[in-house]
Amino acid sequence: MVEQEGFRRYVAHIILWIGIAIVAFPVYVAFIASTQDNALIANGQMSLLPGGHFFEVYYQTIFVGTSGSTREPVGNMMLNSLIMAIMVAVGKIAISIISAYAIVYFRFPFRMPIFWIIFITLMLPVEVRIYPTYKIVADLHMLDSYAGLALPLIASATATLLFRQFFMTVPDELLEASRIDGAGPLRFFWDTLLPLSRTNMAALFVILFILGWNQYLWPLLITTRDDMQTIQIGIRKMMTTNDALTEWPIVMATAVLAMLPPVFVVVAMQKLFVRGLVETEK
Amino acid sequence: MANVTLRNVHKTYTGGFEAIKGVNVDVGDGQFCVLVGPSGCGKSTLLRMVAGLETVTGGEIDIGGKVVNQVEPADRDIAMVFQNYALYPHMSVYNNMAYGLRNRGMKEAEIKTRVEEAARVLELSAMLERKPRQLSGGQRQRVAMGRAIVRQPKVFLFDEPLSNLDAKLRISMRVEIRKLQRRLNVTSIYVTHDQLEAMTLADILVVMNGGQVEQIGNPLAIYQKPATTFVASFIGAPPMNLMSTRADEIKSQLGGRAGEAGILGIRPEDLVITNETPSGGVALSLTVDAIERVGAETFVYGSRAPDAQRVAATPGELPPGEVIVRIPGTEAPAIGAKIRVAAISNKLHLFSGDGRTRIEA
Amino acid sequence: MQKQAIFKSKLLPYALVAPQLAIVLIFFYWPALQAVIQSFLLQDAFGLSVSFVWFDNYVELFSEPAYFETVVRTFIFSFAIAASSLSVALLLAVMADKPLRGGAVYRTLLIWPYAVAPPVVGVLWVFMLHPSLGVLSRYLRAAGIEWNPLLDGDQAATLVILAAAWKQISYNFLFFLAGLAAIPKSVLEAAAIDGARPMRRFWTVTFPLLSPTIFFLLVVNIVYAFFDTFGIIDTMTRGGPGKSTETLVYKVYNDGLIGGNLGSSAAQSVILMIMVIVLTGIQFRFVERKVTY
Numbered sequence: 001m002v003e004q005e006g007f008r009r010y011v012a013h014i015i016l017w018i019g020i021a022i023v024a025f026p027v028y029v030a031f032i033a034s035t036q037d038n039a040l041i042a043n044g045q046m047s048l049l050p051g052g053h054f055f056e057v058y059y060q061t062i063f064v065g066t067s068g069s070t071r072e073p074v075g076n077m078m079l080n081s082l083i084m085a086i087m088v089a090v091g092k093i094a095i096s097i098i099s100a101y102a103i104v105y106f107r108f109p110f111r112m113p114i115f116w117i118i119f120i121t122l123m124l125p126v127e128v129r130i131y132p133t134y135k136i137v138a139d140l141h142m143l144d145s146y147a148g149l150a151l152p153l154i155a156s157a158t159a160t161l162l163f164r165q166f167f168m169t170v171p172d173e174l175l176e177a178s179r180i181d182g183a184g185p186l187r188f189f190w191d192t193l194l195p196l197s198r199t200n201m202a203a204l205f206v207i208l209f210i211l212g213w214n215q216y217l218w219p220l221l222i223t224t225r226d227d228m229q230t231i232q233i234g235i236r237k238m239m240t241t242n243d244a245l246t247e248w249p250i251v252m253a254t255a256v257l258a259m260l261p262p263v264f265v266v267v268a269m270q271k272l273f274v275r276g277l278v279e280t281e282k
Numbered sequence: 283m284a285n286v287t288l289r290n291v292h293k294t295y296t297g298g299f300e301a302i303k304g305v306n307v308d309v310g311d312g313q314f315c316v317l318v319g320p321s322g323c324g325k326s327t328l329l330r331m332v333a334g335l336e337t338v339t340g341g342e343i344d345i346g347g348k349v350v351n352q353v354e355p356a357d358r359d360i361a362m363v364f365q366n367y368a369l370y371p372h373m374s375v376y377n378n379m380a381y382g383l384r385n386r387g388m389k390e391a392e393i394k395t396r397v398e399e400a401a402r403v404l405e406l407s408a409m410l411e412r413k414p415r416q417l418s419g420g421q422r423q424r425v426a427m428g429r430a431i432v433r434q435p436k437v438f439l440f441d442e443p444l445s446n447l448d449a450k451l452r453i454s455m456r457v458e459i460r461k462l463q464r465r466l467n468v469t470s471i472y473v474t475h476d477q478l479e480a481m482t483l484a485d486i487l488v489v490m491n492g493g494q495v496e497q498i499g500n501p502l503a504i505y506q507k508p509a510t511t512f513v514a515s516f517i518g519a520p521p522m523n524l525m526s527t528r529a530d531e532i533k534s535q536l537g538g539r540a541g542e543a544g545i546l547g548i549r550p551e552d553l554v555i556t557n558e559t560p561s562g563g564v565a566l567s568l569t570v571d572a573i574e575r576v577g578a579e580t581f582v583y584g585s586r587a588p589d590a591q592r593v594a595a596t597p598g599e600l601p602p603g604e605v606i607v608r609i610p611g612t613e614a615p616a617i618g619a620k621i622r623v624a625a626i627s628n629k630l631h632l633f634s635g636d637g638r639t640r641i642e643a
Numbered sequence: 644m645q646k647q648a649i650f651k652s653k654l655l656p657y658a659l660v661a662p663q664l665a666i667v668l669i670f671f672y673w674p675a676l677q678a679v680i681q682s683f684l685l686q687d688a689f690g691l692s693v694s695f696v697w698f699d700n701y702v703e704l705f706s707e708p709a710y711f712e713t714v715v716r717t718f719i720f721s722f723a724i725a726a727s728s729l730s731v732a733l734l735l736a737v738m739a740d741k742p743l744r745g746g747a748v749y750r751t752l753l754i755w756p757y758a759v760a761p762p763v764v765g766v767l768w769v770f771m772l773h774p775s776l777g778v779l780s781r782y783l784r785a786a787g788i789e790w791n792p793l794l795d796g797d798q799a800a801t802l803v804i805l806a807a808a809w810k811q812i813s814y815n816f817l818f819f820l821a822g823l824a825a826i827p828k829s830v831l832e833a834a835a836i837d838g839a840r841p842m843r844r845f846w847t848v849t850f851p852l853l854s855p856t857i858f859f860l861l862v863v864n865i866v867y868a869f870f871d872t873f874g875i876i877d878t879m880t881r882g883g884p885g886k887s888t889e890t891l892v893y894k895v896y897n898d899g900l901i902g903g904n905l906g907s908s909a910a911q912s913v914i915l916m917i918m919v920i921v922l923t924g925i926q927f928r929f930v931e932r933k934v935t936y
Binding site: 008009011012013015016019020022023024025026027029030033041042043044046048094095096098099101102103104105106107108111114117118121122123124125127128129130131132133134135136137151152154155156160167168172175184185186188210213214216217220221232235236239248251252255258259262263265266267270273274277278 | 646647649650651652653655656657659660662663664666667668669670671672673674675677678681731734735738739741743749750751752753754755756757758759760761762763764766767768769770771775776777778780781809812813814817818821841869870873874877878892895896899900905908909912913915916919920923
Binding site: 171173174180181183191196 | 334364365372
């Protein structure tokens with residue numbers, strides 16, 4: 001690396017801080033708004049310093065909900081989001097790792113066609129098949145259920161590709177040693193391959209958890225009951241079309257609460273997150 | 283304890299590639315058999331067929347009087363040491379050794395006794411709780427050995443187990459393996475491309491090339507009487523000097539034998555710098571091109587006069603006129619000097635023109 | 644593509660792929676097929692009868708000027724989002740790639756917006772720039788700008804683009820950092836010795852070596868702008884005012900689920916499918932050749 005002179009280094013620091021400010025400002029405003037009085041905000045008089053309503057607003061948001069629009073406690077929405085995110089992440093990892101295992105470690109008729117069938121789903125995001133997918137889930141009586149929220153999302157070409165890629169790097173000799181040690185296919189998978197995949201699974205879990213938590217279009221389609229809605233849907237419903245009725249501090253508190261778990265995951269598990277992000281884009 | 287017998291073993295891959303073209307080997311009980319050859323000669327494939335990791339497409343593999351062609355690797359009562367050791371990275375040293383025993387349903391107490399005994403023999407007792415990545419290369423190698431030992435199998439299989447170690451460690455591990463095998467007295471098959479390793483370890487040496495056996499026998503016997511030019515040049519370092527007998531210089535000295543043979547071989551250590559021509563032997567005139575002094579000995583790289591070489595018996599196969607001579611380390615001719623070297627008659631190796639047959643005097 | 648060392652088992656591999664296959668067939672292929680079939684059907688206003696109309700839905704779609712406007716708008720959005728987000732991210736990444744004190748902290752502070760969900764992004768930005776109560780709108784009005792994205796279509800579009808670009812900065816930043824880290828430092832040192840000043844070094848060495856990353860991110864950003872902006876638009880503008888922030892995906896949703904025009908919505912879905920196939924194709928063909936068989 002070419003050494004930088006002092007001046008250039010200051011410029012770099014300044015630009016980075018400006019970048020951080022741009023990135024953080026909307027969230028700062030949201031947090032400030034969530035501690036202030038609704039009347040003040042509605043008048044366009046909002047201050048840029050924290051107000052005194054923090055506990056009051058968050059208590060109402062989590063345990064009571066808005067008084068007008070949804071009236072569903074956000075705590076419940078968060079629980080729904082959590083259940084959905086975990087089901088999506090665990091489900092995707094589970095079914096992808098076993099299909100990758102089959103595709104890499106076995107030779108069987110239709111192996112490649114099956115691989116391609118899974119692979120091509122990359123090109124069929126929910127956005128291009130909105131109505132028919134909704135219809136299937138409705139026909140299967142899975143509207144307003146956790147199964148309906150998670151099941152249609154747990155196929156994953158990306159995760160399958162990732163595990164396939166990883167399995168290809170596992171030395172063949174490990175399988176051979178296992179065979180000599182008397183381990184069959186399931187035992188090899190359970191005793192050796194699964195423990196070796198731990199880091200990959202963790203990195204993938206971080207990414208998929210965020211993905212699941214942040215799902216929007218799908219829950220929007222299939223949840224109608226208020227007690228089944230996720231936090232992302234809840235926040236949209238709180239934004240009534242009539243601005244005068246929107247309870248802004250609660251909306252903003254919900255926004256903050258909606259960001260908290262995935263942002264925490266990114267910051268706390270940064271290494272796994274970066275690894276997962278880079279790996280899944282391969 | 284068991285014999286291992288290979289009867290006319292063939293391996294043809296689905297693409298039609300014939301990796302093993304009919305191999306017959308008989309390894310007696312407790313013997314140490316080494317398969318040696320250049321990379322791609324089929325030695326590893328053959329070993330993996332004995333292990334059951336590759337299918338046998340022709341012939342029979344017999345372990346302890348039972349044909350095992352269709353038997354799963356786990357049921358052949360063999361243990362294998364892999365080139366990259368294939369240790370389970372997520373298991374401790376103890377569990378690496380215990381895994382195969384547990385899979386066979388052995389009692390924990392018995393497993394403990396066996397693992398601890400193996401660890402003691404291999405000096406791994408202090409490392410049983412470590413993971414493979416916390417071990418040095420030599421220690422990993424010993425764990426791989428331990429995993430084989432605890433099983434108390436009928437046959438040990440080694441697939442180039444030392445090639446990932448540095449030169450010094452390789453030599454000491456080589457000695458260890460030999461001592462261990464003698465003590466346990468387990469039939470062993472060992473694959474290597476290193477002829478020195480092969481020579482020092484083997485009771486029976488199998489030299490392979492192109493999917494076929496070139497020569498089987500006692501290592502010293504193979505060294506002294508290589509059956510083909512391939513064996514002659516593969517076993518022994520530096521390799522045997524091979525030259526066409528049609529060159530005038532050689533033809534005149536060999537007389538009638540020159541026509542019958544086609545290739546003359548002389549080991550570097552059998553040549554001495556002298557002005558005499560031993561009767562029945564061969565003397566060569568060389569110009570010294572390069573000298574390598576390694577202390578105990580000196581290697582002289584000389585070339586024969588172009589007109590003396592005339593024509594190589596099989597062009598491209600024999601080095602064009604270069605001759606290596608090994609002399610004591612105290613001596614060294616000057617570069618560019620003209621010297622005369624000679625070998626006595628019973629140090630000459632004569633082969634047919636295609637190099638496939640040895641001709642005895 | 645496959646191991647040399649494998650297990651032999653007849654039924655087990657099928658059992659292992661069965662769950663994924665079932666989900667893929669039921670929730671991906673069957674609906675996609677339905678979309679294609681639906682795009683050739685016409686349903687009467689009461690949903691009582693269905694008739695096969697060949698390409699009528701497509702023909703109608705293409706004869707509709709509004710559809711073309713949406714196509715053009717979606718592309719404009721995509722490029723605007725990609726260009727703004729990529730340039731900011733590249734600047735930040737180049738700055739953060741220097742050996743600075745606190746480099747890891749900067750990185751952490753810049754990557755977290757990746758985790759913010761699109762609808763939340765929409766809420767944050769609409770609140771900040773709300774015509775009557777937004778904290779930034781005050782300053783815009785003070786500067787003499789007639790700021791009202793609720794009524795002014797261009798302003799609404801700008802708002803959507805800003806919000807969408809904001810969210811994508813962190814993603815681009817991360818990949819630029821990875822791309823910069825992969826450039827051998829010795830090459831930059833050689834350029835410095837060859838007399839290239841820092842700016843020149845960037846444009847003649849760093850930037851060209853980064854071009855695969857840039858191209859990769861361009862495609863990813865376009866895909867993002869096509870699909871992931873749905874949540875942003877839905878909470879910010881719901882496609883309005885007028886149709887000024889309606890993208891192709893939003894139109895599929897609007898026409899099909901809200902408007903009940905299934906035939907047209909299905910035809911639009913099929914066209915989107917083709918676009919995704921092309922984009923994915925580009926991504927694999929030209930960007931990352933990592934998938935090799």
